[in-house]
Amino acid sequence: QQSKRRQQEFIAAASHELRSPLMVIQTSAQAIDADPERTALFTGNIRSECKRMARLISDMLTLACADNGNWSVRFSPLDPNTFLLDLYESYEPVCQEKKIPFRLDLSEDSLPMIQGDQERLTQLLGILIDNALVYCGNCKPLLLKATTAKNRLLIQVIDHGPGIPNDQKAQVFDRFYRSDKSRKDKQHFGLGLSIARELAVLHKGELTLRDTEGGGCTFVLSLPVLS
Numbered sequence: 001q002q003s004k005r006r007q008q009e010f011i012a013a014a015s016h017e018l019r020s021p022l023m024v025i026q027t028s029a030q031a032i033d034a035d036p037e038r039t040a041l042f043t044g045n046i047r048s049e050c051k052r053m054a055r056l057i058s059d060m061l062t063l064a065c066a067d068n069g070n071w072s073v074r075f076s077p078l079d080p081n082t083f084l085l086d087l088y089e090s091y092e093p094v095c096q097e098k099k100i101p102f103r104l105d106l107s108e109d110s111l112p113m114i115q116g117d118q119e120r121l122t123q124l125l126g127i128l129i130d131n132a133l134v135y136c137g138n139c140k141p142l143l144l145k146a147t148t149a150k151n152r153l154l155i156q157v158i159d160h161g162p163g164i165p166n167d168q169k170a171q172v173f174d175r176f177y178r179s180d181k182s183r184k185d186k187q188h189f190g191l192g193l194s195i196a197r198e199l200a201v202l203h204k205g206e207l208t209l210r211d212t213e214g215g216g217c218t219f220v221l222s223l224p225v226l227s
Contacts, residue, residue, distance in 0.1 A: 014060055021049035021056075059191040063175065063198065071202055073117040077226060080111040080153055084146055087122060091129055100136060105145040112225040114153055116203050124199040124207075127192040128157040128219045135161035136216065153223045160216040169209055173197045 028042040028049075035042075088104040095102035125144075132142050136159040143158040164172060175194045196219075200207035205223040212218045 014056070018053065018056065021053045024049045056191075059195060062195050063191065071120075073120055073202065075115050075117055077113050078116045078118055078121070079113060080146055080155070081106060083118060083121070084111075084144065084155070087125055087129075088144055091126075094133070095142060098133060100133065101141040103141065103143050105143060107147050109148075111146055111153060112148060114203075114223050114225055116223065120199050120202065124196045124221065125155065125157065127196040128221075131192060131219075132157055132159035132161070132217070135159060140216075148225065151225055151227070153225050155221040155223070156218055157221075158212050158216065158218045160212055160214065163211055163216050164209065172209060173207070 025046050028045040032039050032042045084104065084106065088102070092102055129142070129144070136142055140160045142160075143156070145156040145158060147154050147156075173193050173196075175191060197207045200221055200223075203223055205221060208220050208222070210218050210220065
């Protein structure tokens with residue numbers, strides 16, 4: 001019954017999210033004939049909304065794979081030092097463009113190897129970084145940090161944005177859940193953190209959220225290390 005209820009809620013939320021871009025596409029397509037001089041504007045709207053729908057459908061298919069246990073993964077020994085440095089270098093230009101200071105903090109000792117799918121872990125941490133970039137605002141620093149504790153690798157994405165109230169912390173990983181600010185952002189559907197949590201579980205890990213000292217959010221990915 002619980003599974004059936006979750007499926008119904010998921011379908012209802014997905015239908016609601018798809019209704020908005022479809023309405024824009026339909027309206028813009030009809031307006032092209034009515035106002036040919038503004039064709040470029042209307043076709044631009046259609047392209048933009050098609051991209052939104054493609055992202056949403058891709059996220060929904062990812063979660064459907066998680067529900068059915070049909071993930072496509074390739075586990076292999078992975079060096080976190082190299083992996084995180086590559087991830088940092090790929091996001092550094094994005095942060096520079098947004099005027100957000102971005103720093104990588106690795107343990108002084110070499111981090112232990114883990115067993116993981118590099119593409120999936122990149123997807124997971126990319127979700128956390130993208131989420132932080134939405135909230136931390138210009139000139140507020142973003143930190144990617146990695147340490148070890150009790151045979152676990154701890155990867156933290158630390159921002160200094162407005163943070164998340166305690167009464168909402170338990171909900172941020174729910175599908176289609178979004179805070180008021182994020183509801184105004186058409187690039188986010190409230191599925192990213194759900195996908196990130198599923199990917200963490202896939203790696204026998206755990207994804208948690210806590211407050212950043214001084215304000216903001218700290219997402220912590222805990223993964224087992226190779227013995």
